[in-house]
Amino acid sequence: MIHAEGLTKVYQMGDNEVRALDGASFTINKGEMIAIMGPSGSGKSTLMSIIGCLDVPSSGKYSLDGASVEMLDETKLAEVRGRKIGFVFQQFNLLARTSALENVMLPLTYAGYSGREREDRARKALERVGLGDRTHHAPNELSGGQQQRVAIARAIVNEPNILLADEPTGALDSKTGVEIMDLFQRLHKENGQTVILVTHDSYVARHTGRIIKLSDGQIVSDEVNPNPIKAGTARTEE
Amino acid sequence: MLFSENFKIALRALRANKMRSGLTILGIVIGVATVVALLSIGNGATASITESIQSGGSNLLTISPGRQQTAMPGMGQSQTASYLYFSDYELLSRTLTGDITSIVPLYQSNYTAKFGDESFTTPVSGVMEGHAQARSFTITDGRFITDGDNKSLSRVAVLGSTVAKDLFGTLPPIGQTVSINGVKFEVVGLLEEEGASIGSPDEIIYVPLETGYSKLFGDTANRNGKKTVNSILVSVTSSDDMDAVSAQAEYILRRGHELKPSEEIDFNIMSQADTLETLNTVTQTLTIFLGAIAAISLLVGGIGIMNIMLVSVTERTKEIGLRKAVGATKNQILTQFLIETVTLSLLGGLVGILLGVGIAGFFSVMGLINSVITVDSILLAFFFALAIGIFFGIYPAFRAATLHPMVALRYE
Numbered sequence: 001m002i003h004a005e006g007l008t009k010v011y012q013m014g015d016n017e018v019r020a021l022d023g024a025s026f027t028i029n030k031g032e033m034i035a036i037m038g039p040s041g042s043g044k045s046t047l048m049s050i051i052g053c054l055d056v057p058s059s060g061k062y063s064l065d066g067a068s069v070e071m072l073d074e075t076k077l078a079e080v081r082g083r084k085i086g087f088v089f090q091q092f093n094l095l096a097r098t099s100a101l102e103n104v105m106l107p108l109t110y111a112g113y114s115g116r117e118r119e120d121r122a123r124k125a126l127e128r129v130g131l132g133d134r135t136h137h138a139p140n141e142l143s144g145g146q147q148q149r150v151a152i153a154r155a156i157v158n159e160p161n162i163l164l165a166d167e168p169t170g171a172l173d174s175k176t177g178v179e180i181m182d183l184f185q186r187l188h189k190e191n192g193q194t195v196i197l198v199t200h201d202s203y204v205a206r207h208t209g210r211i212i213k214l215s216d217g218q219i220v221s222d223e224v225n226p227n228p229i230k231a232g233t234a235r236t237e238e
Numbered sequence: 239m240l241f242s243e244n245f246k247i248a249l250r251a252l253r254a255n256k257m258r259s260g261l262t263i264l265g266i267v268i269g270v271a272t273v274v275a276l277l278s279i280g281n282g283a284t285a286s287i288t289e290s291i292q293s294g295g296s297n298l299l300t301i302s303p304g305r306q307q308t309a310m311p312g313m314g315q316s317q318t319a320s321y322l323y324f325s326d327y328e329l330l331s332r333t334l335t336g337d338i339t340s341i342v343p344l345y346q347s348n349y350t351a352k353f354g355d356e357s358f359t360t361p362v363s364g365v366m367e368g369h370a371q372a373r374s375f376t377i378t379d380g381r382f383i384t385d386g387d388n389k390s391l392s393r394v395a396v397l398g399s400t401v402a403k404d405l406f407g408t409l410p411p412i413g414q415t416v417s418i419n420g421v422k423f424e425v426v427g428l429l430e431e432e433g434a435s436i437g438s439p440d441e442i443i444y445v446p447l448e449t450g451y452s453k454l455f456g457d458t459a460n461r462n463g464k465k466t467v468n469s470i471l472v473s474v475t476s477s478d479d480m481d482a483v484s485a486q487a488e489y490i491l492r493r494g495h496e497l498k499p500s501e502e503i504d505f506n507i508m509s510q511a512d513t514l515e516t517l518n519t520v521t522q523t524l525t526i527f528l529g530a531i532a533a534i535s536l537l538v539g540g541i542g543i544m545n546i547m548l549v550s551v552t553e554r555t556k557e558i559g560l561r562k563a564v565g566a567t568k569n570q571i572l573t574q575f576l577i578e579t580v581t582l583s584l585l586g587g588l589v590g591i592l593l594g595v596g597i598a599g600f601f602s603v604m605g606l607i608n609s610v611i612t613v614d615s616i617l618l619a620f621f622f623a624l625a626i627g628i629f630f631g632i633y634p635a636f637r638a639a640t641l642h643p644m645v646a647l648r649y650e
Contacts, residue, residue, distance in 0.1 A: 049644040054563060075567045082565020089647070093560045097254055107564040109243060154564065 001161065001194065002028040002051065006060035009046050009217075020046040021057070022217035030161070033188045033195040033228075035205035038214035045166070047214065048198045052085050052164045053077045065161070082111050086155030088165035092147045094139040100126060100150045101135040107158045125153040129183060145176035152183060156193070163187065163195045169204055181207050182231035207231060241577070248578035251550070252585075262546045263586030265539025266626065270590025270619045271597060272532035277615035278598035280525035282608045287517050290438075291510050297339075298372060299472040299484055300508045301330075301491070320504035324451075324465040329494045330472070336483050337475040340368035343467040345450060345459055351443060352417040353405045360401055362418055362443045364450030372473040375439060380412045380427035387446040393453065396427035400440040418443065421453050480509050533622070539586065540626035547579050547634035558638050559646025572639035579631025580624065587623030591616055 009021040021043045028034060038044045049055040050062060053069060056077070062069050064084060072080065081087075086107075094103050104122040113121070126132055129149040139147050148168060155163055165184065169177030185207065188195045197208060205211050206229050213221040252259040303322040327343040334341065345364040350357060369375075370382040380396070387394050395416060402411045402425075411425045423445060432438045445454065451465055459466055474483050484507050491505055551558070558571060566574075595616075598609035 045648075052563070054644045054647070055642070075569070078562060078565055078567040081563060087563045089560075093556060093563075093647070095557060095560070097250065106561070110561070110565040110567075110570060158565075 001030040001065055002026075003063045004051075004060065005062075007047070007050060007057045007062060008059045009043075009050065009055070010058045019217050021050070023060070024214070024217070024219050025060075026212060026219060026222060028194060028196065030194055031188075031192040032210060033185070033197075033208045034210040034212060035197045035199055035208040036212045036214060037199060037202065037205045039200055042214040043217040044198050044200075044214050046217075048164060048166055048196075051162075051196065052087060053080045078110075082107055082158065084161050086158065086160040086163045088148070088151050088155050088163065088168045090167040090170040092139070092144075092151045092171070094147055094150055094154075096140065097138055099136045099138055100131060100142065100153075103139070103150055104154045104157050106154060111158060121157055122153070125157040126150070128156065128187070129153045143176075144172050145179055148172060148176075148180055149183065152180070152187075156187060156191075159191075161194055163193050164198070165196070166198045167200070168197065169201070170199075177204070178231050185228075185231050203229075244574050244577040245581065247574055248581045251554075251578055252582065258546065259582065259585075262543055263539075263582055263589065265542045266536060266583050266586025266623055267539075267590040267593060269532055269536030269539045270587050270623055271593035272535060273529060273619045273622070274591055274594025274611070274615055275597040275601075275609075276525065276528045276532055277618070278594070278609040278611045279601055279607055280521060280528070281610040281612055281615070282598075282602070284518060284521045284525075285610055286608055287521065288514055290433075291514050291517070297474040297477045297480060298510060299474060299480065299487065300506075301326075301470040301472065301487060302468065302506050302508070303466075303504065304506055321461050321464075321466045322468070322470060322505060323461075324467055326491060326494055327467060327470050330470060330487060330490060333490050334472070334483070334486060336486065337479055338483065339473040339475050340372050340471075341473070342366050342368040342372050342471050343447060344369065344469050344471065345447060345455060345466065346442075346468045347455060347458065349419040349454070351401065351405060353414065356405050358404065360441055360443060362445060362450070362454070364447035364455065365444050366447055368473075369444070369471070372471045373439065376430040378428045378430045379410075380425075382427050383444055383446050388448040391449045391452055392446060393421065393423045393449055394426045394446065395423040396429060396444040397425060398429050398438075398440040398442045398444075399431035401443055402428055416443070418445070419454060480511070484509065536622055536626055540583070540630040543579060543582055543586075543627070544630035544634060547575065547582075547631060548637065550578075551575065551634050551638045554638075555641060555646045555649040558641050559643050559649065562641075562643035563647060568639045571641075572635045575635035575638045576628070576631045579634065580627035583623045583627025583631075584620075587620050590623065591619055594619065 004027070005025045007021050007024040008019065011018045011020055024047060036044050036047060046055070050057050053064070056070050056072070060070070064080065069080065095106070101119065101122050104125050105118045108118040108121060123132070123135060126135055129152050131146060131149050131153065134142060134146060139150070142150065163184070168184070169180050172180060181204065184195055184197070187193060195208070197204060199205055206225060208225060209228050210222070210224050212219055301322065303320050324343060327341065331341045342365065346361055348359050349362045351360050365383055366388060367383060367385045370377065375382065382396055383394065386392070395418070397405070397411060405411065405416060406414060411428060414425050415422050416425055429439050432440055451459055472483060472487060474480050488503060488507055492503060495504060497503065561571060595611055598611055601607050601609050
């Protein structure tokens with residue numbers, strides 16, 4: 001369902017060309033839960049933005065559900081993002097002074113749902129992340145873990161095929177991080193959604209069934225993780 | 239996405255920074271308030287000038303001496319003094335045809351009026367019987383100057399309300415004797431108060447014209463061996479005949495003054511319409527001038543709004559990135575920010591209209607000027623504010639809409 005071939009992204013930094021991504025090829029099947037790993041500067045953020053249709057590659061091919069994406073214009077890309085992809089960010093990126101419910105309703109607003117349907121679906125999404133009783137709280141009235149749950153509810157409210165999380169536990173303490181990982185595993189199991197975690201933390205990565213490692217813009221390894229850690233079990237080092 | 243949702247987002251953003259929003263719209267508020275107040279006061283001034291001119295008597299032509307000034311004074315053209323004579327009046331009253339209610343001459347000069355210890359200088363007009371009718375005077379007490387007074391050179395006077403008050407205070411003036419330039423006149427009539435207007439009779443003492451020539455005006459009213467007048471008033475019955483009567487009077491006087499066809503006329507014929515037009519041109523110029531100043535303050539207000547919106551776009555870069563990530567298109571972001579700016583400017587416009595109406599009302603209540611608030615001026619101010627909002631909102635909204643989603647999300 002996700003197919004990338006020779007993805008390259010070149011940034012012009014003054015006189016220097018920076019190859020943030022240098023010929024990455026891979027396929028991610030529907031319903032997989034995978035991690036994209038690499039140190040900072042390895043190109044994983046660039047890869048995430050291309051997978052998430054926030055950006056287009058300089059060269060190479062990228063298709064989503066068999067449809068080519070690299071040629072789409074900004075408006076079409078925005079529509080693809082709204083329909084097929086749910087984002088979760090390290091810093092949650094919730095709108096301040098806006099209730100949890102309204103934050104979750106945001107993607108539906110842009111997708112053109114009616115007011116009543118929006119609210120129903122947002123409420124259900126909040127219930128699924130365990131925040132059914134916090135719908136009217138503003139972000140500053142919620143803990144970090146709760147804020148990330150709201151962000152996850154916002155990502156799944158449109159029932160996208162792909163859940164794309166960028167260091168989702170990076171801003172949380174380890175206990176809350178485990179809860180969030182548990183939530184991702186649960187959502188993956190319940191809905192068969194494709195979950196892609198972008199992280200530099202191998203412990204987080206080992207919660208998934210497949211780990212792609214990036215270095216200097218190239219894929220250095222792409223391995224199946226036969227025994228994913230079940231969230232909540234004691235932390236072990238590799 | 240619906241307009242109402244964008245509007246809600248805009249209101250939320252503006253509420254989040256109440257102080258800043260308030261200060262931002264201040265420029266628009268002041269600009270719109272000035273426009274509305276100035277237009278209302280200007281309209282009021284025009285209306286009161288019109289009213290005061292029309293109250294001077296209906297369908298009145300005023301003929302006065304003097305060449306029409308076509309060249310700048312002192313530009314080499316010799317300006318010989320010109321006069322209107324009593325004989326011009328006689329000529330006109332003899333030969334002017336058409337539907338004319340009355341023709342009356344007037345000689346006016348300033349003299350010292352004295353009664354008891356009261357003494358002051360005031361205009362004194364020598365008039366004939368038809369004057370009261372030509373000027374639509376109302377007599378509150380006694381009578382006006384009559385033809386009989388003129389024939390018998392009676393020393394009688396009719397007083398304007400202010401003069402009567404100043405001379406006699408609470409004393410009934412009728413029957414009293416007032417000394418004008420040392421000549422004694424008996425007060426026989428009082429005029430109703432007309433209020434401050436062009437040519438108001440309130441400050442004037444009226445005496446018979448012939449009495450004036452023989453006992454009061456002396457040599458100053460005598461030029462080239464002939465009696466002069468300050469003006470000749472022609473009261474025309476129907477306003478439709480004004481132009482015809484005016485043209486006829488010009489023709490008669492031109493011949494009477496023995497002017498060659500190439501020469502310019504040495505007198506002026508003004509109708510109230512002419513006077514109105516002249517004055518309205520002045521008030522209109524003033525209104526436009528002041529309006530332009532107000533428009534500039536609106537422009538400055540608009541720039542202030544644009545400035546704040548640019549700051550706001552920068553501050554909310556992350557929010558814009560997030561909105562784009564969850565599916566907002568370029569157009570949706572553009573609309574959101576444009577509506578925010580328009581909401582700001584319209585809010586400023588509404589507050590400004592209320593303030594402007596308040597200022598105009600204050601002027602009326604204080605009795606300074608009877609301002610007239612028109613729907614036109616309010617609509618003008620409103621749409622100007624709207625246009626400012628759209629014009630100055632486009633650029634910040636465009637900046638927001640074209641932010642790259644990835645760059646915006648990572649903005650710190």
